[in-house]
Amino acid sequence: MQVEHTVSDYDEDLRFLTQKISAMGGQAERMVERAIDALIRSDHKLAETVVADDIVLDNGQRDIDEKAVLVIVKRQPMAQDLREIIGAIRISADLERIGDLGKNIAKRVSVVTEYRQPVSFYRGLQALTDLALTQLKFVLDAYSTRSISQIEVVRDRDDQTDAKYTSLFRELLTYMMEDPRNITPCTHLLFCAKNLERIGDHATNIAETVYYISTGEQMPIERPKDDTSHEVTITKG
Amino acid sequence: MQVEHTVSDYDEDLRFLTQKISAMGGQAERMVERAIDALIRSDHKLAETVVADDIVLDNGQRDIDEKAVLVIVKRQPMAQDLREIIGAIRISADLERIGDLGKNIAKRVSVVTEYRQPVSFYRGLQALTDLALTQLKFVLDAYSTRSISQIEVVRDRDDQTDAKYTSLFRELLTYMMEDPRNITPCTHLLFCAKNLERIGDHATNIAETVYYISTGEQMPIERPKDDTSHEVTITKG
Numbered sequence: 001m002q003v004e005h006t007v008s009d010y011d012e013d014l015r016f017l018t019q020k021i022s023a024m025g026g027q028a029e030r031m032v033e034r035a036i037d038a039l040i041r042s043d044h045k046l047a048e049t050v051v052a053d054d055i056v057l058d059n060g061q062r063d064i065d066e067k068a069v070l071v072i073v074k075r076q077p078m079a080q081d082l083r084e085i086i087g088a089i090r091i092s093a094d095l096e097r098i099g100d101l102g103k104n105i106a107k108r109v110s111v112v113t114e115y116r117q118p119v120s121f122y123r124g125l126q127a128l129t130d131l132a133l134t135q136l137k138f139v140l141d142a143y144s145t146r147s148i149s150q151i152e153v154v155r156d157r158d159d160q161t162d163a164k165y166t167s168l169f170r171e172l173l174t175y176m177m178e179d180p181r182n183i184t185p186c187t188h189l190l191f192c193a194k195n196l197e198r199i200g201d202h203a204t205n206i207a208e209t210v211y212y213i214s215t216g217e218q219m220p221i222e223r224p225k226d227d228t229s230h231e232v233t234i235t236k237g
Numbered sequence: 238m239q240v241e242h243t244v245s246d247y248d249e250d251l252r253f254l255t256q257k258i259s260a261m262g263g264q265a266e267r268m269v270e271r272a273i274d275a276l277i278r279s280d281h282k283l284a285e286t287v288v289a290d291d292i293v294l295d296n297g298q299r300d301i302d303e304k305a306v307l308v309i310v311k312r313q314p315m316a317q318d319l320r321e322i323i324g325a326i327r328i329s330a331d332l333e334r335i336g337d338l339g340k341n342i343a344k345r346v347s348v349v350t351e352y353r354q355p356v357s358f359y360r361g362l363q364a365l366t367d368l369a370l371t372q373l374k375f376v377l378d379a380y381s382t383r384s385i386s387q388i389e390v391v392r393d394r395d396d397q398t399d400a401k402y403t404s405l406f407r408e409l410l411t412y413m414m415e416d417p418r419n420i421t422p423c424t425h426l427l428f429c430a431k432n433l434e435r436i437g438d439h440a441t442n443i444a445e446t447v448y449y450i451s452t453g454e455q456m457p458i459e460r461p462k463d464d465t466s467h468e469v470t471i472t473k474g
Contacts, residue, residue, distance in 0.1 A: 069323060076313040086306060089285065107467040114470065176413070176420050183413050183420070184470050190424065191431070210395065218299065230344040233421050
């Protein structure tokens with residue numbers, strides 16, 4: 001009985017980590033969705049909600065870190081279980097950072113909406129958001145099912161996210177060239193776009209961690225992990 | 238004898254982690270220094286060196302992660318030792334990211350130097366670099382001596398870095414307003430500045446980890462952890 005009891009407590013400890021990660025994942029998705037929504041619809045109230053919600057992810061990461069260390073000390077886990085725990089530490093750090101990036105987008109809402117633009121202006125940003133959030137949902141599903149059969153797909157999709165970011169970078173720079181009144185809002189939108197591109201990178205990190213949890217190996221073949229926006233030059237035509 | 242032998246092996250495992258972190262720290266500093274140097278002096282060769290050097294930090298992080306898991310499984314460490322190991326995992330992730338940010342600056346050298354500016358143009362960027370690198374040196378020293386007596390200072394200094402970043406953001410936006418030919422290079426410089434501000438954040442993360450290693454506690458009082466550049470608006474005068 002003693003042993004059974006211990007094992008079940010142990011399972012509960014691991015379940016705590018998994019469930020907390022899923023909750024953080026849902027929260028991170030919601031924050032990013034709402035931040036972009038607030039930006040496009042000039043919804044200051046919604047933006048404030050996003051900024052206030054960030055603390056939930058900060059606390060989530062802290063809880064996971066503390067629990068993880070406690071479980072390692074108490075249970076002295078081996079192999080797969082230890083990977084689960086180390087994986088939870090890593091993924092929660094990525095999710096906390098995604099929350100920061102969402103919050104940073106939300107904080108730019110008031111400046112950007114001073115220079116209100118038609119919704120079509122944000123089409124590129126919305127498309128980039130959709131790509132990044134699809135990635136995030138996909139890797140969170142992979143985490144909850146521990147399924148790595150499709151995980152390589154994440155990297156290809158990250159290339160698409162990078163390409164979309166680079167084209168949006170070019171587009172925003174063009175708007176700035178066309179009219180100096182666009183410089184302030186477009187600069188802030190450039191940073192929003194960069195944040196979305198980074199969210200895609202964090203999703204890819206999570207995919208790599210899921211792979212590591214399931215296999216004990218690092219994911220093969222180094223991904224280039226970078227967009228090409230650093231090469232973009234726009235000259236007045 | 239057996240015990241002594243085991244303990245000394247164990248010490249060696251921990252020393253491996255500490256030494257690897259110090260080496261990564263030195264490398265990260267060097268990358269950032271050189272990236273900015275390359276940017277200011279339009280030194281493409283140096284920029285290429287920085288980009289190529291990034292792999293050293295990627296491998297360093299991977300080595301630390303692998304060693305850390307191995308040590309936990311083999312030694313089942315308690316309290317302080319476990320904190321050392323978890324701390325090494327966290328710090329190496331921060332240093333790897335600092336390397337990425339340095340590399341990203343280096344990658345912008347060729348575009349920025351197409352629009353070559355006098356050295357005085359880069360004064361703000363150099364000042365921000367000095368602040369960020371001073372932070373980094375300080376926390377790496379704190380890590381190697383495990384001294385937390387001055388660690389609270391890091392947060393105050395991070396506020397200075399954030400303030401400098403925000404004023405540089407404003408300055409670069411002004412240049413863009415003054416002359417549309419500045420839009421492309423200044424946008425890239427904005428991202429360089431953002432990278433330096435992020436390097437300051439990572440230095441603060443490292444400070445918090447050193448505090449955690451030494452005390453087993455999280456550092457008290459949440460820092461605001463954000464600059465105010467999201468509020469910056471420049472209107473043509």
